[in-house]
Amino acid sequence: xxxxxxxxxxxxxxxxxxxxxxxxxxxxxxxxxxxxxxxxxxxxxxxxxxxxxxxxxxxxxxxxxxxxxxxxxxxxxxxxxxxxxxxxxxxxxxxxxxxxxxxxxxxxxxxxxxxxxxxxxxxxxxxxxxxxxxxxxxxxxxxxxxxxxxxxxxxxxxxxxxxxxxxxxxxxxxxxxxxxxxxxxxxxxxxxxxxxxxxxxxxxxxxxxxxxxxxxxxxxxxxxxxxxxxxxxxxxxxxxxxxxxxxxxxxxxxxxxxxxxxxxxxxxxxxxxxxxxxxxxxxxxxxxxxxxxxxxxxxxxxxxxxxxxxxxxxxxxxxxxxxxxxxxxxxxxxxxxxxxxxxxxxxxxxxxxxxxxxxxxxxxxxxxxxxxxxxxxxxxxxxxxxxxxxxxxxxxxxxxxxxxxxxxx
Amino acid sequence: xxxxxxxxxxxxxxxxxxxxxxxxxxxxxxxxxxxxxxxxxxxxxxxxxxxxxxxxxxxxxxxxxxxxxxxxxxxxxxxxxxxxxxxxxxxxxxxxxxxxxxxxxxxxxxxxxxxxxxxxxxxxxxxxxxxxxxxxxxxxxxxxxxxxxxxxxxxxxxxxxxxxxxxxxxxxxxxx
Numbered sequence: 149x150x151x152x153x154x155x156x157x158x159x160x161x162x163x164x165x166x167x168x169x170x171x172x173x174x175x176x177x178x179x180x181x182x183x184x185x186x187x188x189x190x191x192x193x194x195x196x197x198x199x200x201x202x203x204x205x206x207x208x209x210x211x212x213x214x215x216x217x218x219x220x221x222x223x224x225x226x227x228x229x230x231x232x233x234x235x236x237x238x239x240x241x242x243x244x245x246x247x248x249x250x251x252x253x254x255x256x257x258x259x260x261x262x263x264x265x266x267x268x269x270x271x272x273x274x275x276x277x278x279x280x281x282x283x284x285x286x287x288x289x290x291x292x293x294x295x296x297x298x299x300x301x302x303x304x305x306x307x308x309x310x311x312x313x314x315x316x317x318x319x320x321x322x323x324x325x326x327x328x329x330x331x332x333x334x335x336x337x338x339x340x341x342x343x344x345x346x347x348x349x350x351x352x353x354x355x356x357x358x359x360x361x362x363x364x365x366x367x368x369x370x371x372x373x374x375x376x377x378x379x380x381x382x383x384x385x386x387x388x389x390x391x392x393x394x395x396x397x398x399x400x401x402x403x404x405x406x407x408x409x410x411x412x413x414x415x416x417x418x419x420x421x422x423x424x425x426x427x428x429x430x431x432x433x434x435x436x437x438x439x440x441x442x443x444x445x446x447x448x449x450x451x452x453x454x455x456x457x458x459x460x461x462x463x464x465x466x467x468x469x470x471x472x473x474x475x476x477x478x479x480x481x482x483x484x485x486x487x488x489x490x491x492x493x494x495x496x497x498x499x500x501x502x503x504x505x506x507x508x509x510x511x512x513x514x515x516x517x518x519x520x521x522x523x524x525x526x527x528x529x530x531x532x533x534x535x536x537x538x539x540x541x542x543x544x545x546x547x548x549x550x551x552x553x554x555x556x557x
Numbered sequence: 558x559x560x561x562x563x564x565x566x567x568x569x570x571x572x573x574x575x576x577x578x579x580x581x582x583x584x585x586x587x588x589x590x591x592x593x594x595x596x597x598x599x600x601x602x603x604x605x606x607x608x609x610x611x612x613x614x615x616x617x618x619x620x621x622x623x624x625x626x627x628x629x630x631x632x633x634x635x636x637x638x639x640x641x642x643x644x645x646x647x648x649x650x651x652x653x654x655x656x657x658x659x660x661x662x663x664x665x666x667x668x669x670x671x672x673x674x675x676x677x678x679x680x681x682x683x684x685x686x687x688x689x690x691x692x693x694x695x696x697x698x699x700x701x702x703x704x705x706x707x708x709x710x711x712x713x714x715x716x717x718x719x720x721x722x723x724x725x726x727x728x729x730x731x732x733x
Contacts, residue, residue, distance in 0.1 A: 361613060
């Protein structure tokens with residue numbers, strides 16, 4: 149059997165994440181000797197559709213590039229538009245954008261921690277971290293009205309304010325999440341089974357991170373102290389007290405440690421925002437027609453550097469919008485990370501960059517032309533459909549008593 | 558003198574034809590005017606090897622009418638973002654890959670092939686990206702003249718309306 153090579157396609161359905169990507173792995177025994185990454189299954193034509201829509205319509209499309217990083221994309225897009233228009237938004241609006249950004253980072257990191265736990269068979273970690281993530285999502289939903297796609301941003305500022313009750317709830321949430329994160333940090337740094345499972349897997353060295361352009365926790369885990377919030381600050385991040393977390397492990401273990409420790413930094417920033425929320429208008433007026441110009445903006449999304457470029461032509465419609473999501477940057481080093489490792493590690497290595505295929509490929513179009521095989525439901529129709537679906541299976545959801553909501557501790 | 562101005566001076570000293578073609582519209586941002594292939598490659602080679610612009614973020618395609626425009630977003634150790642731009646005639650948009658300088662350009666350049674119809678020479682072989690298998694040859698959806706409403710996704714064909722035939726004006730009936 150020696151020298152026999154076997155080619156195994158993994159995908160287009162990812163074995164751990166519910167998104168499409170195809171990885172063609174060449175194996176010698178159980179070791180991967182060659183990996184070819186295939187993405188593009190989610191290409192949805194976002195950038196093209198932005199060209200025929202007004203800036204405010206584009207905002208709603210851009211927010212839907214990604215469910216998890218929705219605020220990251222919309223903020224970055226708006227910063228480009230506001231920069232071209234020469235508009236300075238209020239300090240309060242900037243602080244609220246930062247607050248939402250850090251809540252988003254919290255829920256994204258907790259989500260990833262659960263997914264990683266699930267992949268390595270540590271489902272208790274999945275249950276714990278997703279339980280805590282719900283607390284963050286509750287706060288996002290309270291402020292923005294939605295668990296994802298909060299719709300907080302608008303051109304020239306933010307659409308919703310933070311009141312005293314929000315501040316009290318957020319501080320309570322911060323206390324709980326911080327306490328739990330201490331527990332996760334303890335597990336990550338001291339639990340030997342976790343270190344044995346994650347250590348040395350999916351190596352991408354400091355130099356390789358730079359060579360392949362890796363971003364976010366992937367590169368910070370290899371000691372690249374590159375955090376856009378520090379190196380190219382935006383939304384008044386220069387005022388926020390936080391440290392850039394790096395490790396020297398350069399593997400999946402390091403990526404886990406970085407994400408867990410970044411939870412503390414996000415909590416620190418949220419507390420600072422809540423204690424120092426400046427007064428000011430939520431929105432400043434921005435003309436519908438944006439003057440000709442172009443801008444490249446960068447943003448530290450939970451998964452890493454998000455780059456947007458907007459070119460305006462003096463009309464209500466952008467000439468060109470380009471989104472380079474963090475996952476798109478992290479794919480370049482993926483083959484290098486997988487090669488040399490075991491086949492069984494491939495799903496974990498792929499998941500360790502916290503990939504978002506939708507981010508990479510961008511945009512969706514829903515049309516209702518094919519009425520025989522497709523239909524678009526409104527909210528009430530969807531709700532009724534789900535009630536009927538369960539009823540047909542003997543479950544009447546309308547009779548379920550929902551207990552009063554309690555915190556878990 | 559700001560760091561951005563220092564970088565501009567350094568580039569102009571090396572390439573005098575860029576005098577007045579580099580601007581600093583925002584903090585940590587330098588924009589260059591588009592160059593044609595030969596000049597662009599000289600400038601990029603220097604930026605990547607001696608100029609300190611060793612980080613490649615992305616390349617963005619534009620349809621600028623007669624030309625396709627490609628904007629390369631680079632940065633240096635001071636985190637200054639430099640947009641260098643290359644023009645290629647739309648009738649024959651051949652550019653060279655920058656993979657010898659930046660390993661992470663491959664997916665971005667494949668996107669230029671699929672979406673803009675660029676020919677990128679020197680790009681390693683690999684799967685096309687991001688359009689689906691079976692996409693019709695010669696259809697480049699990010700070009701401005703390509704309209705989504707003429708594309709039939711069921712048959713994967715692009716069916717623009719036929720140019721309107723000139724209506725022949727009937728001759729006036731001869732008066733008797």
